[in-house]
Every structure is written in structure tokens, then in C-alpha cells.
Amino acid sequence: MVAATQTAAQAPAHSTQFLSVERLKKYFGGVKALDGVSFFLEQGEVHALVGENGAGKSTLIKILSGVFPYDHGAISLDGQTYRPQSPHEAKERGVQVVHQEFNLLDHLSIAENISIEKLPRNRFGLLDRPELNSRARKALDAIGLTDIDVKAPVSTLGIAHRQLVEIARALQSESQILILDEPTATLTERETKRLFELVARIKADGVTVVFVSHHLDEVFEICDRVTVFRNGRTIATDLIAETTPDGIVQRMVGRQLAGEMVSGDEQKDFGGVALSVQNLRTEANPTDTGVSFDLRYGEIVGIAGLVGAGRTEILRGIFGIDPVRSGEVQRDGETARFSGPGDAIAAGIGFVTEDRKDEGLILDMPISANISLANINSVSQAGLLKFAAERRQATEAGEKLKLKYGRTADPASSLSGGNQQKVVLAKWLARDPKVLLLDEPTRGVDVGAKAEIYAILKDLARSGVALLVVSSEMPELMTLADRILVLAEHQIQGTLQRADFSEENILKLAYGQTELAGGNSQ
Amino acid sequence: MTLQTTTDTLPAPSRFSVRTVLQNAGIGRALLALIIFFSVFTEHFLTPNNITNILTQITINLVLAVGMTFVILIGGIDLSVGSVMAFAAVVAGKAITLPGFGPAEAIALAVIAATLTGVLCGLINGAISAYWALPSFIITLGMLNIARGAALQVSDAQTIYSFPYAFEEFGSAMIYGVPVVFLVALVLVFMAWFVLNFTVFGRLLYGIGNNEEAVRLAGQSVRRYKIAAFTICGFTAGIAAVVYMARLNISSPIAGIGFELNAIAAVIIGGTSLSGGRGSVIGTLLGAFIIGVLANGLILIGLSDFMRQMITGVVIIFAVILDHYRAKYAAT
Amino acid sequence: MKIFKLAAAAATGLALLAGTAMADDKPKVGLIMKSLANEFFQNMMAGAEAHQEKRGDYELLAVGMQNETDFESQINAVENFITQGVDAIVVAPADSRAMVRPLKKAMEAGIVVVNFDVALDEDAKKQQGIELAFVGPDNRGGAKLAGDALGKKLGEGGKVVIIEGNPGADNANQRRMGFEDSVAEYKLDLLDSRTAHWETEEANTVFSNMLTAHPDIQGVMAANDSMAIGVVKALESAGRTDIMVVGFDNIPAVGPMIEDGRMLATVDQFGTDMAANAIDLALEVVGGGGELKGWVKTPIELVAAQ
Missing domain, CATH: 3.40.50.2300 (Response regulator)
Structure with a gap:
């Protein structure tokens, strides 16, 4: 354990304290969201905020961006008190935030979205479209998005591009501090790289960047200093050069992580083929051949690929959500025709979706009701709910998945991201699925919960469940999977066995290449 | 590090109703305030006769609002209930005045005709909006016209009258000063409360209102439940038609104009969210009372018709603002 | 564009006129009712239809409305009747002011207009410079x-x-x-x-x-x-x-x-006969009788138990 001493990074006398936060506290009713947050920013640095979900980072950002007022403590910006009453005021003072949840208007064009706060007008007071479009062009070019049509509606963009448009919008106005709240959660490696180049560029312009991330390697790649949050407090601020990822993780969780990144070559015996996909083509798939692969009982197969390579579409096609154009899915060797999720579920398949808020959870409903959603028949009789059975189910699932919650009757929205994801898992595990499809199972989940989810998934595989995991995080796939299918443009570009696992190999295949570093693709 | 479960001894239903009570506390207090206000400032408000009057007067709206609660809970709206009620009343009026039936048979026939008509209209509303995923606002707006036209067509725009005496008896019967028709409405409220809180069906309606996609991906047939919600709403419109006929002893094809808006207002004032997923039928009961007490009290106080209309509007807006804050506190 | 439309309207009008002239010489009466959802007007309409069948010496074109306040469709009906070249328009106005202008147009087109049920507004009539009798109950x-x-x-x-x-x-x-x-x-x-x-x-x-x-x-x-x-x-x-x-x-x-x-x-107020009576009066004027003036009151009667 590294003792949480006052490190050298604490306010050297000569530094320019551009923004300083002192003993900040914030309550929601009786709940302490922030319980003593102190740190400062220097001009032109990239400063990371890290901590488990619920540690207080999001609340702090909302205070800095003028969404909430604070209750105690003080913030000063450029030597003056900073207490923004509204997001507008925060922006006036030069504090820009790119939120985790997007604030784009789907049906408006990219150009309109970029200028939405201050739409240009011509001399008749009408919208000045040429100016609007040229502004947007400039903003997008500035972050290297030269290939995007600014007149297209935002709804045509993928999730990653939306993120970049948000950043372009924030950078357009004069900003002194740019706060990026988990900007890479939805980005592929290539896009992340592009974002980092961008961060380096604006840093060189003297802008201070606050970077919130669950990816420590990213923090170590681009940040100068890092402040660790735990339970609403700041634990310490370190110079990146003087600390290690392990040290930070220990500060974050207050305990040592099991080394789950071991990539041993343990030999496993898999069962029969649980799911066979033959030339599957969904509506979105433009190829002629589609996708074919087998998934055996007890096996974890990973699906890697860039955003837009058609990963999620495969899962949706298998699960009967989206219509399938051609090809077929076999379950235990028999052709299955799923006309909807209900059929897939009946065939023993579960689907942990990518988007917790939109597809996975009913946030306002109790935890127990969320867990019983997919197997409500087992906690009801003749259409009547058996509340005791439902509660028991939730309690048991909670124990098994190490869920942190108050009561099973609390709404799912009361949980942190990691625990919400566990509830989604519990919902499907309650059905004892034979095949489990997972789409980005740890997105927006903190490091501790991630490790726990990995352990759960591995246990499932050991007990004979077949798992198909889509993920943008290569370390995640390398930790979990027995095999990784790499998709490029809706086709399987190659399959990697454990011996060949490396980020380099995955990336090569994802970028459409076939020559691998440590072996051959199959 | 799991914090659980010894404290979690309360059964879920009572947790549910504890929350329901909390959610309804604001509206309950508002109702109480209105009652106290009118009791103090008018002479006759708190008399047995007037209470009977209020109960009679809110019955039709309450019955319609119970069905409307189901539809609004799934994020829909039914603008057709007033017209469907008139259509059902006219069809039942034709049935009850058919020659050759004894009073008991005629009444039974009328009740069946009214509820079937209502159910059919609701089924059509639900099926069309669910199968084509169309906004129920516009589908039920269409049904509003269809049912009104059908009511006029079937009745030839004439008021249908001279129903069996027993039917009239039922309409004006009292038990300890409580109108029997109001008791019928209360039974509906109870049934709705039970269905919404204790059945899989009710659970999934709340789920659909909150997050339709999550329910669909959990393998449930969202369409079927949506259709069911609209059908229930049509059914209550049919029951409202029976109450209308029993109370006034006529069937008028122009009955129920604007009733849909009163029913929606009762549901919203009762704290059910217009975007679905949140609310309760107990709130609807209170909402119907607020509207009824206000209509009654403002006449007793001697306010002009126009002022009355304005104040009702203000109350509706106020209720929605209240709901906004309720939602905000629920979120934090 | 506008000219074309006018020309088209004129053409259809002429065609209609020619058509009727060739068919027979029965005068055409356009009847504009209020909301047929209202029992009262529904009965009145039925009365008018029965009357037409009984007399048999005129053609009846009747138009109703969606609801009590739908005077827009009444205005459209007047315009359509002008185009169709009816001989008389018998109208129960939904709005005592809004209907004056379109009816003035009809009068200028040489159509006999009879106003029944609800009287047109006196001031509005004066403003438009027309005189129009009212046939109806008090x-x-x-x-x-x-x-x-x-x-x-x-x-x-x-x-x-x-x-x-x-x-x-x-x-x-x-x-x-x-x-x-x-x-x-x-x-x-x-x-x-x-x-x-x-x-x-x-x-x-x-x-x-x-x-x-x-x-x-x-x-x-x-x-x-x-x-x-x-x-x-x-x-x-x-x-x-x-x-x-x-x-x-x-x-x-x-x-x-x-x-x-x-x-x-x-x-x-003998609503059933009211439209029929107004049609009779209109046909008299069409047939060369004197113009109607002022308020032609129709009978009303108190109904009480014997």
C-alpha cells in the first residue's frame, strides 16, 4: 500500500493556481454527494479525475458547469470567486463540459447542433445557413473530422462521432477549461487516438483540460496530474510521472486488486455447440456472405471490431430483435426461427444490452422488479405477483453478484453504474440462460465492479453457459474470451486464439489486415 | 461489502403503497384544503345531501378516468372516451328499448351492449396504435369522430328515452346516502388498483410506460399489453355509458362532449405522469374528487360560470407544475 | 393561376346551369342547416325532405354542419350553391354576423335568400348595405x-x-x-x-x-x-x-x-315545419311573388298538460 501522504503535487508555491477548489461539500437531502473535495488546476495542464462510480466526480463536474450550486467550501477561478448559477454562466466564464450523456438534438443537422447556443443570423434576422455550415466545417476540421457532412442530421451519426461533434461544439467557443466526462467510453482505439492528439493540441493553446476516465492507461498516456476520489472526498493528487496505475487503483478502491489480467493458456474442455450462426445477414449487413461461427457450451467468444463494424447487429439478429435478411441461427443443432426476443428467451438465450438506460433497465422501478422482468412467470402464479418470491430472487442474485444496494424495493436508478449493470446481469441469470449474449458488459463501470463482473462471467462459463461478448475494450476481451472474432465491415476478418491475443493483432484485423504478429488468423 | 437484507423485511406491496401514499400526499392535502375552504365559506357544502350530490356528479368522470389511467400509464392517451361513451349509450339505449323484453332482460341487454361497444372501440384504438406504432393521440382523435358520428347515425340524432323503471331505480339508489353508481366506480378503482399493483399485467404496464424497449427485450409482448390497456379504457367508457343512462334515464348522442379532457385532467391532477410509467389509480380517485369538489363548491360560493372555468384551468396547470417537482424529487 | 381557377369555376357554373335548364324547369333550393347532431335540426331536416317529396315541384340541396359553431362550412356551402346556380338559398345561420357577407354575394348573383331560425345581425346587414327578411320564431x-x-x-x-x-x-x-x-x-x-x-x-x-x-x-x-x-x-x-x-x-x-x-x-316552435315554411316563402319569391320584408314570424305555442 502506498501511504496517502501529501505528495509533491500539492500546490508548489510557484505554480499558477488557475482554479482552486477547497473543502467543497454538496448534499442532496440527507445524502452527502461531496464531503470535502479539495484540489486545484494549473493553466494548460491535463488533469485526470478518477474514482469509482459514485465517488463524486460527476457531482463535482455538475457543480463546475453550473448545474448544481454547492453547499459549503469555496471555488475560485482566475483569482475570483466562482459560483455559477447556471450552465450559461459557467460557459461565460470559460468552463465547457462535454457530458457523458449526449446533449445533441437528433433531428437537427450537425451544423445546427454545433451552433445551437448562438445561431448565426443574416441581416434579415433569418438563419444564416452558409455561415452556419462554414462555422461547423471549421469546428469539425479543427478536430480532424474532415469527412463528415455538416448538413446531415445528427441521427445519421454513430455514437462515437456524436461524441466528437460534442467536443467540436465545446471547443468552438473560447474555453479556458474543458471538462471531458468519460469521452472515450464509446470511442474505438483509432478515435481515442484522434481525441488525444486533439487534447494535446488544445493543451498547447493554454487550455486546461479536465479528463474523467475509467481507463488508467489513457490517464497515464495524456495527463499531467491525477486526483483520486473516494466516497465524495479527494484522496490525493499525484503527478503522473511519480505514480503507477497500481498505486492509483489502490487509492481508488482502498484495497488490492486480484491480478485478473493473467493470460494463462489454461486448457479447457468445451461442451457441444450451443449456438451456430450460419451466414447471418441482418438488414444492416451489406455483404453477401454474412457471418458464420459456432459457440460451444462453456466457451466465451469475444467479438471485437471498430464502431460500425456490425458487432451489435449480430447480437440483435441472433436475439430476434432486428429482422434477419438471410442465413440462419441453430440452437443445439436445430434451426431456430426467432420472431422476437420472446422466442430467443424461450430457447434459453439471454441478452445483456449495451445501453443500460434505454434498453436494459427500467430505472424508476424497484431493483427486484428489474431482476424479475425476464422471468416474471417464475415469481407469479396465475398472473398474480408473488412478492416474497420476487424479493428472495433479488436478494439471492444480489448476494451472488455482490450487489451494493439499500433495499430490493429501491429504484434501479439509486444504484451506481456498476451495480446497475449487475442488475441487468441478474435479470438474465435469473432465467438460467444456456447462451448469454453481452454487449459492452462493463461500459461506464468502475474498475472494482469490472473485476467482479469478469469473475461472474468466468464462473458462468465454467458452469457450462456459452457466452458471446461484444466489447470495445481489448483488455476486456483478452481477459475474458477463449477466442476472439474480429469484425471488419460486417465480416469476420479473423479469429484469434488465446495464444495470439494481443492488442496489436486485434487492431490489425479490425483495420482489415490479415498478417499477424504472433501467429496466423484462421 | 454487500449492504443488505436484514432491514428489508417489509413486503414489496406495502412498500409500493407507502410510496403511493407519499406520492398522493400532496394531492390529498390539496383536496383537504379545498374541502375545508368550501366548508368554511359556504353554508351547504358539508351537508349530507351535497356530499351525495358530489359523489353522484364525479362518478362518470371517475369511471372514465380509471380506464384513462391505464392508457396514460403506458404513455398513451385516449381522446375518444367521451364519444365512445355516447356511442355505447346510444347502442345500449336502442337495446334497452327493443320491444319484447322484460325489464331485467332489457337491462342486462343494455349493459352488455354498452360494455361490448366500449370494448370494441378500445380494442380498435389499441390494435391500430400498437400494430403500426402510431401515436395514440391521433388514432383516438380519429375514433372520437368515428364514435360520435356512429352515435348520431345509430340514434338518428334523437334522444332515446323511456327506459325500464328498475334501471332508473338503480341509477338513483343509495346506501347510507352513498349513490350505488358511485360504489360501482369505487369497485372499479379497487379492481384497477389491485391489477396495477399485484399482477404481472400491471407490473408490465408500468414497465412499458417507463421503458418500452427494456420490456420488449425481456421477451414480453408489448403490443398485447398496449392493446389491453386501451381495451380497458374502452370498457370503462362502456360502464360510464351505463351510469349515464341509469342516472338520467335517457341516451343522448351528444352526451360526453369534452369528457375525455376531464378524465385526463383527473388522471394528471392525481399525479400520473403524462409521459407514462409513474402514477396510481388512487391518485386518479383523488384527482376526480378535486375536479368534482371544485365544480360543486364554486357554484355554491356563487362564482360565475366563466370564473369557474378559469379556476379549473388554473388548477390543472398547477397540478402539472406540482407533478414536475414530484418527478424532480423522485429523480434525486 | 387565379384566373384559371375563376375560369374553371365559371365554366362549371355554366355547365350546371345549362344542365338544369335542359333537364327541367324545377327551381333549385339550397338549404343550409345548423348542426345535424342536434335533434332539433335533424327533425327540421327530415321535415324539409318530406316537404320536398310532397310538393315535388322543386329540387332540394341540403347541407348540414359538424357542430354548432362550424360556420366555416356554412360559408363554403353558400359559395358552392352560388357556383351551382341555385335559385334560392334558405339558411339557418350559425353565426349571425359571419354569414352576412357570403349571403350578400349570393344576392348579388341573383339568388333569392331566405334567412330562418336565427336572425342575421341588423348592424352587420346595414354595414353590407343589404336588406334581408327573417323568417322564424320569436x-x-x-x-x-x-x-x-x-x-x-x-x-x-x-x-x-x-x-x-x-x-x-x-x-x-x-x-x-x-x-x-x-x-x-x-x-x-x-x-x-x-x-x-x-x-x-x-x-x-x-x-x-x-x-x-x-x-x-x-x-x-x-x-x-x-x-x-x-x-x-x-x-x-x-x-x-x-x-x-x-x-x-x-x-x-x-x-x-x-x-x-x-x-x-x-x-x-314547430321546428319540423320551420325549414319547409321558409322554403315555401322562398319559392313564392322565385315564382314572382313580392319580396319579403322585416320579420316573418312563424308560429310558437306553449305546450302544457291538459
């Missing part, structure tokens, strides 16, 4: 007949309330004023006056509440029979047999109520 006088019947029974100081029709509607205003005339003449005590929008259920609710506020009510004047039915039902639920009710229109449903004394009286 709503105010009719209401006064009913009010007087009540006044006679109650005597001086009798406590009454009025249940009004739609606020702003012409006949509702006329009937209210008629009731008020009776109140003044018989020195009645008017306790309250409220609208129930012509509707039974609302009248039932509104009157129950008025009765609670004023338990000493002795008489009720309802501006139509549908509302009178609602009042009668409210009295039955309240167990009051001492309060007298008068209505207006004489719809079939109130027949039994007048007979058994639950209602004191209603007023029959």
Missing part, C-alpha cells in the same frame, strides 16, 4: 311564454333560476332574455343563472349544485328540453316534487314528463 317571445306560465303559477316573489344554453349563441341569448322578461313582469326573484351548454348531464350536475346553494328554489327555466330533462332527474334524486320546471323545443322525450306533471310546460 325565441325571446317563446321563452317568455314559458316563463310567463311559470310566473303565473308562482306569483310575485317566486324564486327561480335559469339554465342557459351555450354562452354567446344567439338563440341562447334570446331565450335567456325572454326568461328575464318574465322575471321582470311577474316580479320573480332570480336566484342564479348558469349555462349547461344545452346538455342533459351537465344540466343535471349544475342544477343539483344550484339546488344545494338555494334549497328554496321554486321554479326552473331551462333554455331547452334536454337540459330540462337533466333538471327533472336532479329533482327526482333530491326527492323534491315542489319545484316547477319549464323547457323549450317540445322534444318527444319530455312528452311524458309534462303529462305526469314533472314538467310544467315547454314551448313548441
Whole structure:
């Protein structure tokens, strides 16, 4: 354990304290969201905020961006008190935030979205479209998005591009501090790289960047200093050069992580083929051949690929959500025709979706009701709910998945991201699925919960469940999977066995290449 | 590090109703305030006769609002209930005045005709909006016209009258000063409360209102439940038609104009969210009372018709603002 | 574009005229009704159709409306009739002001216009510089007949309330004023006056509440029979047999109520014949009779138990 001493990074006398936060506290009713947050920013640095979900980072950002007022403590910006009453005021003072949840208007064009706060007008007071479009062009070019049509509606963009448009919008106005709240959660490696180049560029312009991330390697790649949050407090601020990822993780969780990144070559015996996909083509798939692969009982197969390579579409096609154009899915060797999720579920398949808020959870409903959603028949009789059975189910699932919650009757929205994801898992595990499809199972989940989810998934595989995991995080796939299918443009570009696992190999295949570093693709 | 479960001894239903009570506390207090206000400032408000009057007067709206609660809970709206009620009343009026039936048979026939008509209209509303995923606002707006036209067509725009005496008896019967028709409405409220809180069906309606996609991906047939919600709403419109006929002893094809808006207002004032997923039928009961007490009290106080209309509007807006804050506190 | 449209309209108009001229010489009468959802106008329409069949010497083109306030479709109907080249337009205006202009156009096109049921606004007529007779009942006088019947029974100081029709509607205003005339003449005590929008259920609710506020009510004047039915039902639920009710229109449903004394009286303005009578008058003018002037009053009658 590294003792949480006052490190050298604490306010050297000569530094320019551009923004300083002192003993900040914030309550929601009786709940302490922030319980003593102190740190400062220097001009032109990239400063990371890290901590488990619920540690207080999001609340702090909302205070800095003028969404909430604070209750105690003080913030000063450029030597003056900073207490923004509204997001507008925060922006006036030069504090820009790119939120985790997007604030784009789907049906408006990219150009309109970029200028939405201050739409240009011509001399008749009408919208000045040429100016609007040229502004947007400039903003997008500035972050290297030269290939995007600014007149297209935002709804045509993928999730990653939306993120970049948000950043372009924030950078357009004069900003002194740019706060990026988990900007890479939805980005592929290539896009992340592009974002980092961008961060380096604006840093060189003297802008201070606050970077919130669950990816420590990213923090170590681009940040100068890092402040660790735990339970609403700041634990310490370190110079990146003087600390290690392990040290930070220990500060974050207050305990040592099991080394789950071991990539041993343990030999496993898999069962029969649980799911066979033959030339599957969904509506979105433009190829002629589609996708074919087998998934055996007890096996974890990973699906890697860039955003837009058609990963999620495969899962949706298998699960009967989206219509399938051609090809077929076999379950235990028999052709299955799923006309909807209900059929897939009946065939023993579960689907942990990518988007917790939109597809996975009913946030306002109790935890127990969320867990019983997919197997409500087992906690009801003749259409009547058996509340005791439902509660028991939730309690048991909670124990098994190490869920942190108050009561099973609390709404799912009361949980942190990691625990919400566990509830989604519990919902499907309650059905004892034979095949489990997972789409980005740890997105927006903190490091501790991630490790726990990995352990759960591995246990499932050991007990004979077949798992198909889509993920943008290569370390995640390398930790979990027995095999990784790499998709490029809706086709399987190659399959990697454990011996060949490396980020380099995955990336090569994802970028459409076939020559691998440590072996051959199959 | 799991914090659980010894404290979690309360059964879920009572947790549910504890929350329901909390959610309804604001509206309950508002109702109480209105009652106290009118009791103090008018002479006759708190008399047995007037209470009977209020109960009679809110019955039709309450019955319609119970069905409307189901539809609004799934994020829909039914603008057709007033017209469907008139259509059902006219069809039942034709049935009850058919020659050759004894009073008991005629009444039974009328009740069946009214509820079937209502159910059919609701089924059509639900099926069309669910199968084509169309906004129920516009589908039920269409049904509003269809049912009104059908009511006029079937009745030839004439008021249908001279129903069996027993039917009239039922309409004006009292038990300890409580109108029997109001008791019928209360039974509906109870049934709705039970269905919404204790059945899989009710659970999934709340789920659909909150997050339709999550329910669909959990393998449930969202369409079927949506259709069911609209059908229930049509059914209550049919029951409202029976109450209308029993109370006034006529069937008028122009009955129920604007009733849909009163029913929606009762549901919203009762704290059910217009975007679905949140609310309760107990709130609807209170909402119907607020509207009824206000209509009654403002006449007793001697306010002009126009002022009355304005104040009702203000109350509706106020209720929605209240709901906004309720939602905000629920979120934090 | 506009010219083309005009030309097209003129062409169809001519074609229609030519067509009728060739077919036979029967005059065409365009009848514009109010809301056919209203029992009263529905009956009137049926009366007009029966009349046409009986006389057989004219062609009847009838148009109804969606609801009471839908005067837009009435204006369209006038314009269509002008295009079709009818000989006479017989109209029950939904709005006493809005209809004046389009009817002026019809008159300029040489069409005989007869205004019945509700009189067009005098000022509006003057403004447009037209003179147009009105054929119809005296709503105010009719209401006064009913009010007087009540006044006679109650005597001086009798406590009454009025249940009004739609606020702003012409006949509702006329009937209210008629009731008020009776109140003044018989020195009645008017306790309250409220609208129930012509509707039974609302009248039932509104009157129950008025009765609670004023338990000493002795008489009720309802501006139509549908509302009178609602009042009668409210009295039955309240167990009051001492309060007298008068209505207006004489719809079939109130027949039994007048007979058994639950209602004191209603007023029959012979709505069934009203349109037919107006058509007769219009055909007289078309056939070369003298022009109509002023107010041609149609019969009204108090209906009470024998």
C-alpha cells in the first residue's frame, strides 16, 4: 500500500493556481454527494479525475458547469470567486463540459447542433445557413473530422462521432477549461487516438483540460496530474510521472486488486455447440456472405471490431430483435426461427444490452422488479405477483453478484453504474440462460465492479453457459474470451486464439489486415 | 461489502403503497384544503345531501378516468372516451328499448351492449396504435369522430328515452346516502388498483410506460399489453355509458362532449405522469374528487360560470407544475 | 393561376346551369342547416325532405354542419350553391354576423335568400348595405311564454333560476332574455343563472349544485328540453316534487314528463315545419311573388298538460 501522504503535487508555491477548489461539500437531502473535495488546476495542464462510480466526480463536474450550486467550501477561478448559477454562466466564464450523456438534438443537422447556443443570423434576422455550415466545417476540421457532412442530421451519426461533434461544439467557443466526462467510453482505439492528439493540441493553446476516465492507461498516456476520489472526498493528487496505475487503483478502491489480467493458456474442455450462426445477414449487413461461427457450451467468444463494424447487429439478429435478411441461427443443432426476443428467451438465450438506460433497465422501478422482468412467470402464479418470491430472487442474485444496494424495493436508478449493470446481469441469470449474449458488459463501470463482473462471467462459463461478448475494450476481451472474432465491415476478418491475443493483432484485423504478429488468423 | 437484507423485511406491496401514499400526499392535502375552504365559506357544502350530490356528479368522470389511467400509464392517451361513451349509450339505449323484453332482460341487454361497444372501440384504438406504432393521440382523435358520428347515425340524432323503471331505480339508489353508481366506480378503482399493483399485467404496464424497449427485450409482448390497456379504457367508457343512462334515464348522442379532457385532467391532477410509467389509480380517485369538489363548491360560493372555468384551468396547470417537482424529487 | 381557377369555376357554373335548364324547369333550393347532431335540426331536416317529396315541384340541396359553431362550412356551402346556380338559398345561420357577407354575394348573383331560425345581425346587414327578411320564431317571445306560465303559477316573489344554453349563441341569448322578461313582469326573484351548454348531464350536475346553494328554489327555466330533462332527474334524486320546471323545443322525450306533471310546460316552435315554411316563402319569391320584408314570424305555442 502506498501511504496517502501529501505528495509533491500539492500546490508548489510557484505554480499558477488557475482554479482552486477547497473543502467543497454538496448534499442532496440527507445524502452527502461531496464531503470535502479539495484540489486545484494549473493553466494548460491535463488533469485526470478518477474514482469509482459514485465517488463524486460527476457531482463535482455538475457543480463546475453550473448545474448544481454547492453547499459549503469555496471555488475560485482566475483569482475570483466562482459560483455559477447556471450552465450559461459557467460557459461565460470559460468552463465547457462535454457530458457523458449526449446533449445533441437528433433531428437537427450537425451544423445546427454545433451552433445551437448562438445561431448565426443574416441581416434579415433569418438563419444564416452558409455561415452556419462554414462555422461547423471549421469546428469539425479543427478536430480532424474532415469527412463528415455538416448538413446531415445528427441521427445519421454513430455514437462515437456524436461524441466528437460534442467536443467540436465545446471547443468552438473560447474555453479556458474543458471538462471531458468519460469521452472515450464509446470511442474505438483509432478515435481515442484522434481525441488525444486533439487534447494535446488544445493543451498547447493554454487550455486546461479536465479528463474523467475509467481507463488508467489513457490517464497515464495524456495527463499531467491525477486526483483520486473516494466516497465524495479527494484522496490525493499525484503527478503522473511519480505514480503507477497500481498505486492509483489502490487509492481508488482502498484495497488490492486480484491480478485478473493473467493470460494463462489454461486448457479447457468445451461442451457441444450451443449456438451456430450460419451466414447471418441482418438488414444492416451489406455483404453477401454474412457471418458464420459456432459457440460451444462453456466457451466465451469475444467479438471485437471498430464502431460500425456490425458487432451489435449480430447480437440483435441472433436475439430476434432486428429482422434477419438471410442465413440462419441453430440452437443445439436445430434451426431456430426467432420472431422476437420472446422466442430467443424461450430457447434459453439471454441478452445483456449495451445501453443500460434505454434498453436494459427500467430505472424508476424497484431493483427486484428489474431482476424479475425476464422471468416474471417464475415469481407469479396465475398472473398474480408473488412478492416474497420476487424479493428472495433479488436478494439471492444480489448476494451472488455482490450487489451494493439499500433495499430490493429501491429504484434501479439509486444504484451506481456498476451495480446497475449487475442488475441487468441478474435479470438474465435469473432465467438460467444456456447462451448469454453481452454487449459492452462493463461500459461506464468502475474498475472494482469490472473485476467482479469478469469473475461472474468466468464462473458462468465454467458452469457450462456459452457466452458471446461484444466489447470495445481489448483488455476486456483478452481477459475474458477463449477466442476472439474480429469484425471488419460486417465480416469476420479473423479469429484469434488465446495464444495470439494481443492488442496489436486485434487492431490489425479490425483495420482489415490479415498478417499477424504472433501467429496466423484462421 | 454487500449492504443488505436484514432491514428489508417489509413486503414489496406495502412498500409500493407507502410510496403511493407519499406520492398522493400532496394531492390529498390539496383536496383537504379545498374541502375545508368550501366548508368554511359556504353554508351547504358539508351537508349530507351535497356530499351525495358530489359523489353522484364525479362518478362518470371517475369511471372514465380509471380506464384513462391505464392508457396514460403506458404513455398513451385516449381522446375518444367521451364519444365512445355516447356511442355505447346510444347502442345500449336502442337495446334497452327493443320491444319484447322484460325489464331485467332489457337491462342486462343494455349493459352488455354498452360494455361490448366500449370494448370494441378500445380494442380498435389499441390494435391500430400498437400494430403500426402510431401515436395514440391521433388514432383516438380519429375514433372520437368515428364514435360520435356512429352515435348520431345509430340514434338518428334523437334522444332515446323511456327506459325500464328498475334501471332508473338503480341509477338513483343509495346506501347510507352513498349513490350505488358511485360504489360501482369505487369497485372499479379497487379492481384497477389491485391489477396495477399485484399482477404481472400491471407490473408490465408500468414497465412499458417507463421503458418500452427494456420490456420488449425481456421477451414480453408489448403490443398485447398496449392493446389491453386501451381495451380497458374502452370498457370503462362502456360502464360510464351505463351510469349515464341509469342516472338520467335517457341516451343522448351528444352526451360526453369534452369528457375525455376531464378524465385526463383527473388522471394528471392525481399525479400520473403524462409521459407514462409513474402514477396510481388512487391518485386518479383523488384527482376526480378535486375536479368534482371544485365544480360543486364554486357554484355554491356563487362564482360565475366563466370564473369557474378559469379556476379549473388554473388548477390543472398547477397540478402539472406540482407533478414536475414530484418527478424532480423522485429523480434525486 | 387565379384566373384559371375563376375560369374553371365559371365554366362549371355554366355547365350546371345549362344542365338544369335542359333537364327541367324545377327551381333549385339550397338549404343550409345548423348542426345535424342536434335533434332539433335533424327533425327540421327530415321535415324539409318530406316537404320536398310532397310538393315535388322543386329540387332540394341540403347541407348540414359538424357542430354548432362550424360556420366555416356554412360559408363554403353558400359559395358552392352560388357556383351551382341555385335559385334560392334558405339558411339557418350559425353565426349571425359571419354569414352576412357570403349571403350578400349570393344576392348579388341573383339568388333569392331566405334567412330562418336565427336572425342575421341588423348592424352587420346595414354595414353590407343589404336588406334581408327573417323568417322564424320569436325565441325571446317563446321563452317568455314559458316563463310567463311559470310566473303565473308562482306569483310575485317566486324564486327561480335559469339554465342557459351555450354562452354567446344567439338563440341562447334570446331565450335567456325572454326568461328575464318574465322575471321582470311577474316580479320573480332570480336566484342564479348558469349555462349547461344545452346538455342533459351537465344540466343535471349544475342544477343539483344550484339546488344545494338555494334549497328554496321554486321554479326552473331551462333554455331547452334536454337540459330540462337533466333538471327533472336532479329533482327526482333530491326527492323534491315542489319545484316547477319549464323547457323549450317540445322534444318527444319530455312528452311524458309534462303529462305526469314533472314538467310544467315547454314551448313548441314547430321546428319540423320551420325549414319547409321558409322554403315555401322562398319559392313564392322565385315564382314572382313580392319580396319579403322585416320579420316573418312563424308560429310558437306553449305546450302544457291538459
